[in-house]
Amino acid sequence: MQSRATTPRTGRPRSAAADAAILQATRAALVELGWSKLTLGDVATRAGVAKTTLYRRWAGKNELVVDAVAVLFDELELPDRGSLAADIEGVVLQFAALLNRPETATALMAVVAESTRDEPLRERIRTSIVDRQKRLVVEGRARATARGELPPESDPEVAARTADLIFDVVAGAVVHRTLVSAEPADEEWVRAFTQVLLLGLTGTPPTP
Amino acid sequence: MQSRATTPRTGRPRSAAADAAILQATRAALVELGWSKLTLGDVATRAGVAKTTLYRRWAGKNELVVDAVAVLFDELELPDRGSLAADIEGVVLQFAALLNRPETATALMAVVAESTRDEPLRERIRTSIVDRQKRLVVEGRARATARGELPPESDPEVAARTADLIFDVVAGAVVHRTLVSAEPADEEWVRAFTQVLLLGLTGTPPTP
Amino acid sequence: MQSRATTPRTGRPRSAAADAAILQATRAALVELGWSKLTLGDVATRAGVAKTTLYRRWAGKNELVVDAVAVLFDELELPDRGSLAADIEGVVLQFAALLNRPETATALMAVVAESTRDEPLRERIRTSIVDRQKRLVVEGRARATARGELPPESDPEVAARTADLIFDVVAGAVVHRTLVSAEPADEEWVRAFTQVLLLGLTGTPPTP
Amino acid sequence: MQSRATTPRTGRPRSAAADAAILQATRAALVELGWSKLTLGDVATRAGVAKTTLYRRWAGKNELVVDAVAVLFDELELPDRGSLAADIEGVVLQFAALLNRPETATALMAVVAESTRDEPLRERIRTSIVDRQKRLVVEGRARATARGELPPESDPEVAARTADLIFDVVAGAVVHRTLVSAEPADEEWVRAFTQVLLLGLTGTPPTP
DNA sequence: TGTTAACCGAGACGGTACGTCCAGTCTTTCT
DNA sequence: AGAAAGACTGGACGTACCGTCTCGGTTAACA
Numbered sequence: 001m002q003s004r005a006t007t008p009r010t011g012r013p014r015s016a017a018a019d020a021a022i023l024q025a026t027r028a029a030l031v032e033l034g035w036s037k038l039t040l041g042d043v044a045t046r047a048g049v050a051k052t053t054l055y056r057r058w059a060g061k062n063e064l065v066v067d068a069v070a071v072l073f074d075e076l077e078l079p080d081r082g083s084l085a086a087d088i089e090g091v092v093l094q095f096a097a098l099l100n101r102p103e104t105a106t107a108l109m110a111v112v113a114e115s116t117r118d119e120p121l122r123e124r125i126r127t128s129i130v131d132r133q134k135r136l137v138v139e140g141r142a143r144a145t146a147r148g149e150l151p152p153e154s155d156p157e158v159a160a161r162t163a164d165l166i167f168d169v170v171a172g173a174v175v176h177r178t179l180v181s182a183e184p185a186d187e188e189w190v191r192a193f194t195q196v197l198l199l200g201l202t203g204t205p206p207t208p
Numbered sequence: 209m210q211s212r213a214t215t216p217r218t219g220r221p222r223s224a225a226a227d228a229a230i231l232q233a234t235r236a237a238l239v240e241l242g243w244s245k246l247t248l249g250d251v252a253t254r255a256g257v258a259k260t261t262l263y264r265r266w267a268g269k270n271e272l273v274v275d276a277v278a279v280l281f282d283e284l285e286l287p288d289r290g291s292l293a294a295d296i297e298g299v300v301l302q303f304a305a306l307l308n309r310p311e312t313a314t315a316l317m318a319v320v321a322e323s324t325r326d327e328p329l330r331e332r333i334r335t336s337i338v339d340r341q342k343r344l345v346v347e348g349r350a351r352a353t354a355r356g357e358l359p360p361e362s363d364p365e366v367a368a369r370t371a372d373l374i375f376d377v378v379a380g381a382v383v384h385r386t387l388v389s390a391e392p393a394d395e396e397w398v399r400a401f402t403q404v405l406l407l408g409l410t411g412t413p414p415t416p
Numbered sequence: 417m418q419s420r421a422t423t424p425r426t427g428r429p430r431s432a433a434a435d436a437a438i439l440q441a442t443r444a445a446l447v448e449l450g451w452s453k454l455t456l457g458d459v460a461t462r463a464g465v466a467k468t469t470l471y472r473r474w475a476g477k478n479e480l481v482v483d484a485v486a487v488l489f490d491e492l493e494l495p496d497r498g499s500l501a502a503d504i505e506g507v508v509l510q511f512a513a514l515l516n517r518p519e520t521a522t523a524l525m526a527v528v529a530e531s532t533r534d535e536p537l538r539e540r541i542r543t544s545i546v547d548r549q550k551r552l553v554v555e556g557r558a559r560a561t562a563r564g565e566l567p568p569e570s571d572p573e574v575a576a577r578t579a580d581l582i583f584d585v586v587a588g589a590v591v592h593r594t595l596v597s598a599e600p601a602d603e604e605w606v607r608a609f610t611q612v613l614l615l616g617l618t619g620t621p622p623t624p
Numbered sequence: 625m626q627s628r629a630t631t632p633r634t635g636r637p638r639s640a641a642a643d644a645a646i647l648q649a650t651r652a653a654l655v656e657l658g659w660s661k662l663t664l665g666d667v668a669t670r671a672g673v674a675k676t677t678l679y680r681r682w683a684g685k686n687e688l689v690v691d692a693v694a695v696l697f698d699e700l701e702l703p704d705r706g707s708l709a710a711d712i713e714g715v716v717l718q719f720a721a722l723l724n725r726p727e728t729a730t731a732l733m734a735v736v737a738e739s740t741r742d743e744p745l746r747e748r749i750r751t752s753i754v755d756r757q758k759r760l761v762v763e764g765r766a767r768a769t770a771r772g773e774l775p776p777e778s779d780p781e782v783a784a785r786t787a788d789l790i791f792d793v794v795a796g797a798v799v800h801r802t803l804v805s806a807e808p809a810d811e812e813w814v815r816a817f818t819q820v821l822l823l824g825l826t827g828t829p830p831t832p
Numbered sequence: 833t834g835t836t837a838a839c840c841g842a843g844a845c846g847g848t849a850c851g852t853c854c855a856g857t858c859t860t861t862c863t
Numbered sequence: 864a865g866a867a868a869g870a871c872t873g874g875a876c877g878t879a880c881c882g883t884c885t886c887g888g889t890t891a892a893c894a
Contacts, residue, residue, distance in 0.1 A: 011869030113317030176380030200408025219838030427843030529733030588800030616824025
C-alpha cells in the first residue's frame, strides 16, 4: 500500500487504525452512494479522520477505491466439488455474487475506466485485484489435471497463455452479463456458460 | 434522441447543426481528456454553443456520451469471409480495434459504471449500443446455418438465449482482455479465442 | 468598485442586491468576529450568496474589507461650529468615535498592514478612504480663512503640503492614541490636542 | 555531547540558542514574506527547530512577532544635537527609518490590529514596545528643560499627560505619513512637522 | 408581412467538492 | 525532561464544474 522501503525512524508513526477505518468507510460510502457520488470529504468524516490524513496515504479517489475493494476479491475460493465442471460453476457463481454486491461492480468499472488514462492506476489494479485471482484458474487447472480431466501441459508459456485466455473469458463473460447486459448470472446461465467453456477447452461436454 | 411526440407547432426550431457539432465536440474532448476530465462547459465551447443549448438536449454527461459514442459501434460489420471461424475472427478484431480508440474504451466503461446506479441510463445504453450489436451474432449464426456449419435451431427462445450467451462471452472476453488485463487482443489471441469458442459451440474445432 | 469601462452587453447582469448584501454581511462579521477570524465563506453565507459570487467581484479579503469599511468614513462631516478650534474638536471627536466602532479599527489596521506588501491594495485604500477625507481639512481651512482665523495661502503646492501634514498629524494622533496607546480619545484629550495643533499652526492659542 | 557543570540534575535544559535563532528566523521571514504569509512551521524550519519547541515558548504568531520586533525599537537613541528642534528631528528621522525596514511596519500594524481584539496582546505590545519608547520623550523633555527651552513642569500628572500626548502625536504622525499616506517621512517633511510641533508646544517657532 | 414563441449566445447565480495549506496538538524516539 | 520529527484533527482557502437562471437578440412558422 505504502512504501515499506523508506523506514522513517523518527516522528509519530502513522495510525494503523486510521487505515482500516478509512477503507471500511470507503466501502460503506460505496454501498450508499455509489462511485460517482462518493466524496473523499465524506469518507474522511465517516472514518472519523481528517481529510489530510486520507490524502497523506492515497493519491486520490481511484487509488483509495482500488484498495478498499481489492480485499473483497480475496474472499473468492475454489472448494473442491469433485469435477472440473462443478468447480467452474462454483467459482463463477461466487464471482457473480461478488459483482452483485453494490460496492463492487460500480467501483470496479469506474476504476477500470479511469485506468485507461492512468498507467500507474492500471498497474495497481492489476497487482491488487486481477493477478491475485488468476490463482483460481491455475489451481482449478491443476486439480483437473490431477483428476485426469485435462491433459498435462508441459510448456509453461502455453500454460500461462491458456490461463490468461480462460481468465479473460470467464471474468469478461460474467462482468458483461451482469453489468452490460444487466441480466442475472444465475445458475441456469452459469450452467450453460460452463458447458460451452468446458466443451471449448476439452472437446468433450461435461458429464452431469 | 428526444421525444418527437410533442410537436411544437410554432417558434424557432432547434438547430440540427448544433446536435452534430456537440456530438463531434464530445468525441474530440473524450480523445483529448478522457471521461473524467471532460466537462460540459468545455464541450459547449468546442461546439461553439451555449451550455444552455446542450442541457436543453441532454440530461447530463452520461447521456451525452452514450449518444456520442453509440454511432461508432454501428461501424461494425460482418463481411462474409467464407467460414464461421473466419467471420468470428473478423468481427472480434473489429471490436478490439474499436475498443482501442481512445474515445471508446474509457467512455464505455465509465458510462457502464454509472449505469449500475441509474436505470434509465442502463436502458439507454442497451438500446443505443448493446442490442444494436446483437445483430452481428444473429446474422453470423444465420449465415453459418445456411452454410451448414451449425444445426438450425427451431425454438426461438433457445436461439435468443444462445445468442445472448455468445454475445456476453465474445464482448466480455474482448473487453476484459483489452481493458482489465490490458493486453492487446491481437490476431494470435483472437485465433486462440475463436478456437475455444467454436469448439465450445459446435464440439468440433474450426477447420483452417 | 469594479470597472465601469468594460460594458458587457450580453449575459446575465450582476445582481446589484448581492453587492449590498455582501458589504453589509462583511460589516456584521467584522463586528462579531474581527478581522482575523472573518472568513469569506462565512460572509457569503451571511449574505445568502455563493462563495463564487463573492470571488467574482473581489480579489480577496483585503479588497472586500476596504470596500465594506470605506462607506463608514464618508459619514464624517464638518459642521460649522463657529471657530476653527471648535471645528477641529468636532471632527476629531467624530473620527475618534468612528475608530471606536468595532468594525473599523481592527479592519483598518489590518488592511494597512497588508498594504505594505501590496501596492494595488495601498492604492485602493488611498482612493477609497484616505483621500476622500482630506476634504475635511481643505474645507475647514477654507472656512477658517474666510473667518480670518488663518491667512490665505496663495501657493497651491504649499497649501497641499500643509493639508497633507495636518491630515497626517490629526489622523495619526487619533489612531495612535486609540489603538496603540489604547487610551480613549475623549473630550479632554481632544481639547489638549487641538490646542497644541492650533498653536502649532497659527502661533496663537485658541480663544475659548 | 557532554553536559556542562551547571546542568540541572534532571531533565534537559532549554536551549538558549534556540530562542535567539527563532527570533532571528522570525525577522528574516518577516522580511521575505511579510506578516500574512509568515507561518510558524516555516519559522521553525528556518531556525532549525521543531515546531513543538516554538509553541513551548510562545503562544502564537502574534506574541512571537512582538518579541521579534520589539528589540529593533530599542535601537532608537536620542543623541544630544544641541537644541530641542534638532533632537526632535533626529529621533523622528530615526523612527521613520525604522518604519521603512520591511520587517517592522507590516508586523507592527498587523499586531496592533490583532490587539484590538486581544487584551493580553495589547498589554504585551505596550510593555514590550510602546512604553519603552516613551523614555525618548521624557529624556528629550528633561534635556530641553535643562537647556531652558521648556519651562519646568511641577505637576507630575500633567507632565505624564503631556508626554503621552506628544508621543501619540509624534509616533502617530510618522506612522500615518509612512504607512497610510505612503509618502516618505524625509528631511523636508520632518522639518515642517517639527516646526509645527515645537510651535504648538512652546508658542515660539524653532530657531534655526 | 408582420407576430410571436421558441430558440440562441453569453454569463452570473447558488451549490458542492476539490486538493492544499496552516494552526495547534500529540506521539514517538533520541539525547 | 527537553528536543526533533512528523502524523494528527480541524478548518479556511481559492478553484473548478455543476445545472439553473436571466438577459438581449435571432429566426422560422403561423396568421
